[in-house]
Amino acid sequence: MLTRRGILRAGAATTAMLAAPHIGRAAGKLSISCHAVHKKVITTGPGGDITEEWRKANGVEIEWLTFGVTAANERAFQEASLGEGHLDVTFLLDRFDGPQFATLFEDLGTWNAKTPIPDYAEFPQGMLDAHRFGSKQVGIPFRHATHGLHMNRTFMKERGIAGPPKTLDEAVADFRKLSFTRDGTKVYGLVFDMEDPSCAMDWVRAYGGDFITHDYKVVVDQPGAVKAMTTLHALFHEGVIPRNVVNMKTEDVITFMQQGRAAMTDQPFTRTFNYNDPKASKFPGQFEVTPLPLGVDGQPIPAKTSVWGMALPRNTSQKALAWSLVRHLSLPESTIRAAMNGNGPVRPSAYKDPRVIKSLPYAAQEAEALKHARLVVPGFANAAKAMDMFIEAMGAVLLDAKQPQAAMTELAARVRPLLPSA
Amino acid sequence: MMVAPALSLLLVFLLLPSIYVGWLSFQASTYGQHARFVGWANYATIFADPVFWRALGNTLVLVQVVVYGELLLALLLALLLAAPLRGKALIIALLLAPYAITETSAMAMWRYMLEPDVGLINQALVGIGLGQIDWVTQRWTALTVAGLIAVWHHLPFSFLIIYSAVTTVPRELMEAAEIDGARPWQRFRHVTLWVIMPALLVAVLFRTIFAVRLFSEIWLLTGGGPARLTEVLSVYLYRETFKYHEFGVASATGSIMLLLSLLVALPYLWRLYYRLVRGA
Amino acid sequence: MRWAGVALALLWSLGPILLVVGSSFKQARDIFATPPSLWFAPTLDNYRALWAGQPAFFHGLASSLVITIGATLLTLVVSCSAGYVYARHQGKLLQTSALMMLALRMLPPIIVIIPLFPAVNVLGLNDTHLLLVLLYAAFYVSIATWIMRAFIAALPRELEEAAEVDGAGMLRIITQVVLPLAVQGMVAVAIFVVVFAWNEFVFALVFTTTLAKTAPVSIAEMLSTVEGVQWGVVFAAATVQLVPVLAIVLLLQRYLVAGLTAGGVKE
Numbered sequence: 001m002l003t004r005r006g007i008l009r010a011g012a013a014t015t016a017m018l019a020a021p022h023i024g025r026a027a028g029k030l031s032i033s034c035h036a037v038h039k040k041v042i043t044t045g046p047g048g049d050i051t052e053e054w055r056k057a058n059g060v061e062i063e064w065l066t067f068g069v070t071a072a073n074e075r076a077f078q079e080a081s082l083g084e085g086h087l088d089v090t091f092l093l094d095r096f097d098g099p100q101f102a103t104l105f106e107d108l109g110t111w112n113a114k115t116p117i118p119d120y121a122e123f124p125q126g127m128l129d130a131h132r133f134g135s136k137q138v139g140i141p142f143r144h145a146t147h148g149l150h151m152n153r154t155f156m157k158e159r160g161i162a163g164p165p166k167t168l169d170e171a172v173a174d175f176r177k178l179s180f181t182r183d184g185t186k187v188y189g190l191v192f193d194m195e196d197p198s199c200a201m202d203w204v205r206a207y208g209g210d211f212i213t214h215d216y217k218v219v220v221d222q223p224g225a226v227k228a229m230t231t232l233h234a235l236f237h238e239g240v241i242p243r244n245v246v247n248m249k250t251e252d253v254i255t256f257m258q259q260g261r262a263a264m265t266d267q268p269f270t271r272t273f274n275y276n277d278p279k280a281s282k283f284p285g286q287f288e289v290t291p292l293p294l295g296v297d298g299q300p301i302p303a304k305t306s307v308w309g310m311a312l313p314r315n316t317s318q319k320a321l322a323w324s325l326v327r328h329l330s331l332p333e334s335t336i337r338a339a340m341n342g343n344g345p346v347r348p349s350a351y352k353d354p355r356v357i358k359s360l361p362y363a364a365q366e367a368e369a370l371k372h373a374r375l376v377v378p379g380f381a382n383a384a385k386a387m388d389m390f391i392e393a394m395g396a397v398l399l400d401a402k403q404p405q406a407a408m409t410e411l412a413a414r415v416r417p418l419l420p421s422a
Numbered sequence: 423m424m425v426a427p428a429l430s431l432l433l434v435f436l437l438l439p440s441i442y443v444g445w446l447s448f449q450a451s452t453y454g455q456h457a458r459f460v461g462w463a464n465y466a467t468i469f470a471d472p473v474f475w476r477a478l479g480n481t482l483v484l485v486q487v488v489v490y491g492e493l494l495l496a497l498l499l500a501l502l503l504a505a506p507l508r509g510k511a512l513i514i515a516l517l518l519a520p521y522a523i524t525e526t527s528a529m530a531m532w533r534y535m536l537e538p539d540v541g542l543i544n545q546a547l548v549g550i551g552l553g554q555i556d557w558v559t560q561r562w563t564a565l566t567v568a569g570l571i572a573v574w575h576h577l578p579f580s581f582l583i584i585y586s587a588v589t590t591v592p593r594e595l596m597e598a599a600e601i602d603g604a605r606p607w608q609r610f611r612h613v614t615l616w617v618i619m620p621a622l623l624v625a626v627l628f629r630t631i632f633a634v635r636l637f638s639e640i641w642l643l644t645g646g647g648p649a650r651l652t653e654v655l656s657v658y659l660y661r662e663t664f665k666y667h668e669f670g671v672a673s674a675t676g677s678i679m680l681l682l683s684l685l686v687a688l689p690y691l692w693r694l695y696y697r698l699v700r701g702a
Numbered sequence: 703m704r705w706a707g708v709a710l711a712l713l714w715s716l717g718p719i720l721l722v723v724g725s726s727f728k729q730a731r732d733i734f735a736t737p738p739s740l741w742f743a744p745t746l747d748n749y750r751a752l753w754a755g756q757p758a759f760f761h762g763l764a765s766s767l768v769i770t771i772g773a774t775l776l777t778l779v780v781s782c783s784a785g786y787v788y789a790r791h792q793g794k795l796l797q798t799s800a801l802m803m804l805a806l807r808m809l810p811p812i813i814v815i816i817p818l819f820p821a822v823n824v825l826g827l828n829d830t831h832l833l834l835v836l837l838y839a840a841f842y843v844s845i846a847t848w849i850m851r852a853f854i855a856a857l858p859r860e861l862e863e864a865a866e867v868d869g870a871g872m873l874r875i876i877t878q879v880v881l882p883l884a885v886q887g888m889v890a891v892a893i894f895v896v897v898f899a900w901n902e903f904v905f906a907l908v909f910t911t912t913l914a915k916t917a918p919v920s921i922a923e924m925l926s927t928v929e930g931v932q933w934g935v936v937f938a939a940a941t942v943q944l945v946p947v948l949a950i951v952l953l954l955q956r957y958l959v960a961g962l963t964a965g966g967v968k969e
Contacts, residue, residue, distance in 0.1 A: 424783040434836075519951070635812060
């Protein structure tokens with residue numbers, strides 16, 4: 001099949017180039033670009049394939065194009081900016097989506113006014129806002145990924161730690177206690193990824209600080225963030241956090257947790273399935289996940305959350321069909337079934353459904369964490385650049401290139417001109 | 423007529439896009455917006471960015487290390503294998519093995535060996551009492567490792583060029599020098615080096631051109647981190663394109679890379695021009 | 703002394719490769735064992751997991767094969783005809799165009815990604831094998847032409863002249879007289895293109911999604927999965943992907959030497 005197509009195409013090379021044909025799509029096919037995880041929670045697991053009834057009712061097949069996080073967003077923008085695109089539904093992550101791209105997508109508020117999603121009011125305003133620019137609703141929330149504190153119970157027992165830390169001070173003490181050598185392998189108390197500020201923000205907010213507030217104020221040079229950097233710097237140099245944390249990606253964190261090379265991490269709740277996976281983990285069934293402890297102010301730490309939304313590129317020729325699928329995936333029952341498949345449900349009521357409670361051992365904790373959760377940064381055109389600058393400054397602190405206060409002051413000065421009001 | 427297909431391939435896929443990049447470098451451009459002329463603003467943005475200067479510096483350093491490190495190793499190997507040796511064909515074949523590997527796999531294997539605590543290299547260092555090295559968390563060690571991997575991956579190329587030149591050194595010339603009482607070092611300096619000089623220059627040229635583009639070694643090893651300390655020009659370009667969607671700034675970076683490459687290649691091209699066209 | 707040097711060089715070249723091939727036969731828990739286990743019970747588990755769990759990788763291998771064959775054939779056809787003309791005909795314009803080919807080879811390909819993406823989409827070529835075939839051929843056509851030019855220039859003209867007297871056309875002269883004698887150069891060109899096309903990563907990453915996704919991209923994806931990297935399976939995939947091209951390089955290395963000598967290197 002492949003070979004035949006290859007030969008045909010190679011043979012037709014020049015003609016095809018000159019004729020510039022638009023590769024036509026077969027009727028009855030809808031193309032979706034998303035992360036592999038979205039496809040998984042929509043089509044496989046105890047909740048079954050959520051699209052099945054919809055596909056049968058509409059006589060349409062779905063073509064799934066799955067990518068990594070960055071590539072999924074990138075491809076959506078690329079395709080949406082063309083004269084005629086090949087994608088009908090695209091999944092976007094809040095911090096990639098920016099107002100400068102809003103023109104590329106349909107206003108779903110209009111579509112929802114025509115054929116409303118049942119119980120639309122149930123979606124938390126914060127999640128809707130994550131994909132709303134001005135008056136335009138670019139995306140309908142589909143999935144949230146909210147951070148909890150993951151811990152290896154085997155290590156905790158060995159180090160005499162009774163249960164999850166309740167306060168920030170307890171947590172920091174636990175990180176230190178959990179740094180030890182076990183069977184010749186060095187175990188680190190805390191690990192996180194530094195691809196973007198997601199994980200770092202949990203600790204910045206634990207100390208009462210923030211990076212960019214929802215009303216676009218840069219506060220990263222205030223005492224909270226500086227205190228957080230000072231603490232992380234100390235933990236880094238004590239060997240509580242591994243040296244290569246500065247280059248760590250999500251997949252490295254997973255490897256560290258599965259291999260028993262780290263005891264705790266702040267990552268999305270659903271990651272607990274990976275850490276406990278008997279096929280890949282050295283400690284299956286030993287990982288527990290709870291909401292983050294109380295911060296310095298005695299209030300729950302606002303855990304980082306991110307929201308994936310479903311958007312319709314303006315250049316698709318199948319808008320009505322695409323909206324009907326988005327609507328179907330947003331039904332209360334669909335939300336519940338996707339949650340059973342491991343999705344972070346965007347309707348709070350889903351956490352009360354007995355099927356979800358049975359499938360997600362952490363349902364109650366995640367619902368609790370979600371109440372206080374915050375986005376990494378509010379959406380704006382230069383968000384990606386600002387987040388890179390944060391990671392750059394944090395790296396400079398950890399590696400002793402800059403003092404915490406100096407680094408954060410400089411960071412704030414660099415980020416302020418990038419903000420929309422400036 | 424029969425050169426048309428070859429030339430049109432180059433025209434469509436390299437020349438026209440390069441010209442377009444030159445044009446785009448004077449525009450502000452991102453998804454969903456029409457390009458807008460901004461003059462030299464993109465270049466000004468780049469030149470005001472300390473990360474760009476660091477990326478340029480890293481690129482230049484890396485290029486020197488990779489090219490001359492590789493050249494030296496390749497020369498040593500070529501001389502080592504110049505003499506008759508049993509199983510030479512097999513040895514050469516085996517030395518070429520890294521050439522056959524895709525950069526993804528090469529980076530996976532090196533990352534695996536350099537892994538802190540559990541990787542082979544760090545375990546060996548601990549074993550002989552040197553302690554661990556945080557390979558990828560410090561600017562210069564990370565760049566060294568990237569350079570080392572680049573040398574490992576591309577040594578076969580330099581080696582082949584130089585080896586095939588070394589084999590063309592006329593035997594009579596060497597024998598004559600030996601009879602005249604020249605010591606091995608003198609024979610190398612006055613005979614071998616003189617014969618293989620053109621090949622050395624070509625190896626330097628090609629490897630320099632390719633090292634300026636160096637991307638995967640850094641991208642897959644450190645992603646330019648920590649704190650963007652290890653970025654090279656192509657990573658800077660990639661980030662501007664795919665992360666910030668600033669196509670104008672990315673194009674300006676591309677134009678600078680283009681000029682850099684042409685600058686390196688110019689003497690060689692000039693010389694060929696004289697030989698081929700003026701001499702024809 | 704000499705043998706010590708050779709041994710060191712072999713360790714340097716082959717060490718990392720053997721480590722990966724060896725590790726692909728290890729159980730998952732042995733891969734990061736401390737100290738590393740030199741002796742272990744070999745297992746095919748990683749290969750079984752690769753076969754069962756990574757259909758995308760084998761699809762990628764098939765794509766890589768199609769693209770490699772296509773790019774190699776296209777490069778050969780195009781560079782043989784151009785190489786013949788450059789070797790047998792003089793003229794300022796012609797030789798300048800030969801030089802231009804080499805000059806274009808000096809451009810860093812990564813910069814063409816920016817303008818190429820929209821163009822590729824307009825032509826509907828995104829995620830097709832054809833696009834990568836054309837791109838890879840474009841990247842190698844100049845060096846290939848120079849290699850063929852050098853090989854053909856070294857052939858005696860008499861045979862062609864005899865064929866011409868017998869009334870053979872240019873096409874027949876090239877295919878039946880010249881090319882059979884220039885097989886060495888064609889093999890050299892083929893190896894260069896095969897190795898490049900089989901292994902190329904950046905352009906395949908940017909310009910493919912599912913249909914034309916190549917094996918190196920699929921390996922890179924296995925390295926950045928949120929389900930946790932299965933190193934054993936990655937090493938098995940790396941081994942499977944490496945073996946065919948490694949075999950080609952090892953078996954045909956003498957042509958590589960000949961090709962490099964000819965390809966504009968020796969003046």
